Amino acid sequence: MSMARSLTLAVLLVLAAVIILPLVFFWPYLEGQAPVIELGAPLTHLGRQTPLRLAIKDEQTGLSMVKVVLVQGTKEISLLDKKFTGASIWDRKGEGLAEVSLDIKAPELNLAQGPATVIIEARDRSFRGFFHGNLSRLELPVVVATVPPRLSVLSRTIHLNRGGVGLAVYRATENTTLHGVQVGGRTFRGFSPWPQDPQARLCYFAYGDDEPQNAPIKLFAQDAAGNQATASLTVRLKWREFKSDKLNIGDEFLNAISGRFAGEAPAERQHSPLDTFLWVNEDLRRINHQKITEILAKSDTYQLWQGTFQRPLGKPMAGFADRRTYSYKGKDVSASVHLGADLADLAASPIKAVAAGTVLHAGPLGIYGNAVILDHGQGVATLYGHMSEVSVQPGQSVAVDQELGRSGATGLALGDHLHFSVLVGGVFVNPTEWWDPHWIQDNVELRFQEANLPWPRPVK
């Protein structure tokens, strides 16, 4: 080997040691993939206290820093400035995930009401960007709003029955985005049906038959920033006990019901007719009520009905909120609450809309058999169950007294009858209030008179 060739080889070896080996070692540090910033929920407003949840990921070299800055005009407020050291450079990998959880309290930051910007920056441990790492930057335009809506009650004393309905009429400023009445753990959504007076609002709310005594009742109005104003309503609750009923069930009944629901019940609940009945009466009932809640999620802003509801024809067979115990061979096997009125007339008699409304559901509905659900606006709805025939379609407008179909014994029923329910905000309520003209006068008409507002019907 000549001298020159040896020298060349030596130079190459040195080059390999000085340039190529470090290059191979540090190659991963030259990655160009910036961190990914994910927002837990959209951030559009800063209220009195607004959560900011972030998940910041960097799968290649890991994170080196995360910053959150709030900018308004010339003001710059650092909300978070976090540096990640952790792993040494020889580990090639730093923090892959950072979860940030901040509660931004705008009133403590001396901000003006109005626009501001939240800037989120994250860098990784890459050698790019002159060793500063790859940068991800998110700029979120927000609105600072720390003044809650103003709320004033227009209703005087509301007389409420256990299992019954109340109507609250109130005024809330135009920055309100969500409003209504809370009863215990339930929230009833209010409506703004007076276009000529956009601050005027109403909310039908129910004192459910399952609500404990002394459940708190309050009015609320919330803005887009989550600021909430509350006001108390003067409510006089009349407590009453509901009827208890014992139903003796025999094999004939169980065979009929289990045969009817054989296609719906899960195989493991079909070991005996009693087992299938228990699934229908308890599990299917719960599934159906969940479905009804979903169907009732939408309701018209305007009151679609007038006067009072019509009482469906037929002899009363069972009442609202009857506590039913089912007894089989001398033993109590199941219990349920009857959330409507049962009315029996001639078989296959016409079933008519008790008030004008819009069809939300028309067809099979588990324990209620073939059923129709009508929306009457402002969260008020009616349900007609066990029908043999349904003659309306979802989406269709119906007039009061318009035929919806024919009575029958479909679902969890043996004899031909109508099961009729009234629901307010998805809660089953006592139907008798709605066909009583005195109740309508004292609990609906009077509320509008007290507030000096017309009946909230659509402007024609």
Ligand SMILES: [Zn+2]
């Ligand atoms: Zn019934």
